[in-house]
Amino acid sequence: MSLAIRDIRYFLAVARAGQLASAAEGEGVTQPALTKAVRRVEDEFGLQLFERSVRGMALTAAGLRVAEEMRKLQAAYADTVLLADEMRARQAGLLRVGVTDTTAGNRMAAVLGPLLVQRPGLRVRIRVDRSDVLAAQVREGELDLVLVPAYEGQPLDGHRTKIDNDPMLPLVRAGHPLASRPRVSLRDVAHFGWMSGPTNSAAYRALTDIFARNALPPPTVVMEVPFASELNLSVLAATDLVTLVTLVPRSFMQHATDERFAVLPVAALCIPRAVILLSRPGSAWSPLMETLRDSLLALRPLRRHPSAK
DSSP states (O other): OOOOHHHHHHHHHHHHHSSHHHHHHHHTSOHHHHHHHHHHHHHHHTSOOEEEETTEEEEOHHHHHHHHHHHHHHHHHHHHHHHHHHHHOTTOEEEEEEESOOSTTOHHHHHHHHHHHHOTTEEEEEEEOOHHHHHHHHHTTSOSEEEEEEETTOOOOSEEEEEEEOOEEEEEETTSTTTTOSOOOHHHHTTSEEEEOOTTSHHHHHHHHHHHHTTOOOOEEEEEOSSOOHHHHHHHHHSSOTTOEEEEEGGGGGSOOSTTEEEOOOGGGOBOEEEEEEEOTTOOOOHHHHHHHHHHHHSOOOOOOTTOO
């Protein structure tokens, strides 16, 4: 086979995005570069692997089979690169990690700092995205490890290592109309706007399931955010969205203990959630990956907030 690993990566990027423009932006290359890579792959196999239309590019039946095998090749190549890195220098190498949490309480930040000091030759590549997107990138060999939240019943492909529990809590600004009430029902909360993840996110599905089980209409999302960040808290505390309610992980409350915020005492909205480290099933763990995992497991569990039962 005369294909380069870059052709395989570009082919899979187009297959994943379904559009040349989106794939080119994600890979940081031009659309013609992707077009040439796809053409080389199709010429190599003598098959039409994509259906082209005004809506984009979709894999043919043959393309689906080829893409499945190419993901295995890409993942195996990534494992080989990691092994070579480790053999060249135990203290050097590359770690490709993914996270959803960009807050000050991020566990990954707590372990990467000391690890970088201990291993001056180490290089780290971090990707921030939703948990389902990151899980797919681990499965395809684009990332080595991802630290993501996992809700009950949420399908996330990969080998799971549980790091901690981190339930979601309903947070409002301290001056919110519901903040001073000793008792708050889910029906009370339903009257207010929400800051939430995208409608296809696990957090939003967990939230809508709670409302549905209590015969309430879906929550009104005033502000949609892709993942937890300091921006969420700043918007909640500093804007005139006085009726805004947002769900945040318990880890957020470690650094949001000032008087700007209050956790609503609504038991139904304390959503169980674990924090897990995902790796590709059957992949070889490098010493760097093992060190990162062990460092995460060695962290002290986060302090339980009084509202999290």
